Each structure stands twice: as C-alpha cells, then as structure tokens.
Amino acid sequence: MFRSNTKLKKASDSIFQEADVPKDRSRPLEWRRSFNGLSLPLKNIEIITQVNTHDKDWDIKGDFKDNPVKLIKPDIKTSFAIKAIVDEDQMRDTIYCAEQDGDDDDIFTLERPRGETQVILKSGEPIKESEKFPEGVFFGSCFRMNYDPGEDDIIFEMTIPEEQLNTIASNLQSDPSSTIDLYVELLSFSFEVDDSLREHYHPRDIFIYDHSDAFVSSIGLASKIGTHTIKKSEDDEEEEYQYDDIDEPKELSPEQQSYRELVQVLLHMQKPLNSIVFAIWVLVFILGVSIFF
Known part of the structure; x- marks a missing residue:
C-alpha cells in the first residue's frame, strides 16, 4: 500500500x-x-437496455423558432450494456x-x-x-x-x-447466479x-x-451445476468434506424428513462409537501385557 x-x-x-x-x-x-x-x-x-426513438437537431441560428417540430428527427435504435461493480x-x-x-x-x-x-x-x-x-x-x-x-x-x-x-x-x-471474472x-x-x-x-x-x-x-x-463440495473446516476432524447440494428441494416429504433425522442420529453416534471401540482395544492391550508379564 x-x-x-x-x-x-x-x-x-x-x-x-x-x-x-x-x-x-x-x-x-x-x-x-x-x-x-x-x-x-x-x-x-445489471443488463441495461436503451431504446432510442427520436433525436433533436440544434437550431443555433434560430431558423426553426416558428416551427420547432422540424428539429425532431427519427433515431430508431436499440442498444444495451452490462454494468457491474468490482468486488474489491x-x-x-x-x-x-x-x-x-x-x-x-x-x-x-x-x-x-x-x-x-x-x-x-x-x-x-x-x-x-x-x-x-x-x-x-x-x-x-x-x-x-x-x-x-x-x-x-x-x-x-x-x-x-x-x-x-x-x-x-x-x-x-x-x-442469474453466474459469476463473472x-x-x-x-x-x-x-x-x-x-x-x-x-x-x-x-x-x-x-x-x-x-x-x-x-x-x-x-x-x-x-455457473454452478449439480452437487459441489466444500473443504472441511479445521474443527471437523471426522468428515473429510462437507457437502452442499444446491439442487436440494426447499421442502421435504415426511419420508425424506424421517430419513434425514435418522442419518443425523447415526452421525452423532459415530464419535461415541469410535471412542468405545478405542477403549476396548486399549483394554485388550492391557490384558495382553498382564498375561505375558
């Protein structure tokens, strides 16, 4: 700077x-x-459309002051422009x-x-x-x-x-959700x-x-099409990716809602189950050591 x-x-x-x-x-x-x-x-x-129909000539000398309509002339054209702001x-x-x-x-x-x-x-x-x-x-x-x-x-x-x-x-x-660089x-x-x-x-x-x-x-x-992946956050050690499906419907049927709730329960049970399995392996290791020594 x-x-x-x-x-x-x-x-x-x-x-x-x-x-x-x-x-x-x-x-x-x-x-x-x-x-x-x-x-x-x-x-x-923004897409800005401009439609022109008429234009007016200049009357510097005042030749048409008695009949100014003569200054109007056709100017038929259509144009458009794209206007945007830079995301700084x-x-x-x-x-x-x-x-x-x-x-x-x-x-x-x-x-x-x-x-x-x-x-x-x-x-x-x-x-x-x-x-x-x-x-x-x-x-x-x-x-x-x-x-x-x-x-x-x-x-x-x-x-x-x-x-x-x-x-x-x-x-x-x-x-309309397209991004432009x-x-x-x-x-x-x-x-x-x-x-x-x-x-x-x-x-x-x-x-x-x-x-x-x-x-x-x-x-x-x-343009985004289909399912996109988002890299995991630093606090999330279990999931490699978090998924964001942009095509997901806003309203779910009762069957879909029940299925989603079941998946959430299983996901929340995953960490405690992993801890229990780890504890069992530790116990087996301790028993094995006590037998040999």
Whole structure:
C-alpha cells in the first residue's frame, strides 16, 4: 500500500519519480507506465437496455423558432450494456489515482477514491489504425469520476464485439447466479521494485493518471451445476468434506424428513462409537501385557 504522504514527480508521460530523494541514494526510484493485467471479479451485475426513438437537431441560428417540430428527427435504435461493480474484497490488486499536489504542475500525490470501482461493457466496432492504435482493437478507458458532490469512483468503460456481449447477456439471463471474472489490460504505473522482486501472485499497487487506456483481455463466466463440495473446516476432524447440494428441494416429504433425522442420529453416534471401540482395544492391550508379564 502506498504511504499517504507519498509525493511523486512527473518526469515524463511514461515515468513518475519520487519527489524527495534520500541523500544516500544515487537516483530516485521510479514508477513506470506499462500495460498491467488485472482480474476484476464482478458483483451487482445489471443488463441495461436503451431504446432510442427520436433525436433533436440544434437550431443555433434560430431558423426553426416558428416551427420547432422540424428539429425532431427519427433515431430508431436499440442498444444495451452490462454494468457491474468490482468486488474489491476478492480483487488482488489496488488501483490508485495520481492527483496534482497544490500549485506545482509536476508534483503529485496518490489517492484511493472513496467510492466504488465500476465496469461498463458496451458493444462497439473495431477502430481503424492510427498513430496511437493498431487496427482492429476495441477501445476502452479507465478514469476517476469525481465531478458531482459525493461522487468518487473509478470507472472502466470498455467495448467488445456485439456477439460476445450478446453471449454474456444470454448466459446471465439463463442463470442469474453466474459469476463473472473480467480480465483487462490497464495502461498504468507500477513501482520498479515490485516489477523486479514481486511474484506474480502477490498483491500489487498501481496507479493511473488522467484517462488511461484499458482493453478487455477475456471474460470468464461460471455457473454452478449439480452437487459441489466444500473443504472441511479445521474443527471437523471426522468428515473429510462437507457437502452442499444446491439442487436440494426447499421442502421435504415426511419420508425424506424421517430419513434425514435418522442419518443425523447415526452421525452423532459415530464419535461415541469410535471412542468405545478405542477403549476396548486399549483394554485388550492391557490384558495382553498382564498375561505375558
């Protein structure tokens, strides 16, 4: 985690350096820009449909002030997006934002937004090749949203092919309990020491500056089917696994209820029976020793 008083100096668009360099160090430590892969587990997932019917032209010169209906034009289209919140309790890494410190344009502090990290997935078209982007990629960005009072969130807004968005929406509608892990490449800054020494599974602190490019790498959807096992707790020495059957009916018939009660009785008798058997073997051992000695 970054220290609250960390101050960085912007050396270039791709490098930040520590602003206060200790005298015993030959050079400042650096935070360098690169694409960092992130796993974003999602929760509170929503499918938002937007239907457009009409649009309005601008009348800057006032040509249609006597008949403003002429400004209305048809704009028939239907679109949808998937919106979700990142489950930060399950997320390994932490994202900070670089904000200008006072009046110095080159000195920045790192802040952690107080709100949520939100994800918006839309369908889009691949962009054309330019000086910045290669041809065929689907554009996305990550930025801090803190314009309105009480608002302070990190927003991932990214596009994917329409058929992929339809597949995700269809799976969510058929199984609302599905879980989604979104894997993205975020153009962000990471600490050079972490880059050199950190294992790939260790938590990592990164930060963004202004609007950062972000692209969907892959999306994983998981649905639970049938019976699942849960590893035993440390206090449970008798059972290797505890079973959780997600297909179990909420209401049991009288015969099923009687059977369940019988099984519970047998399970509770298991530990005392094990203790009795152990005591019998101890008694046999003592008798055997007394016979020979």
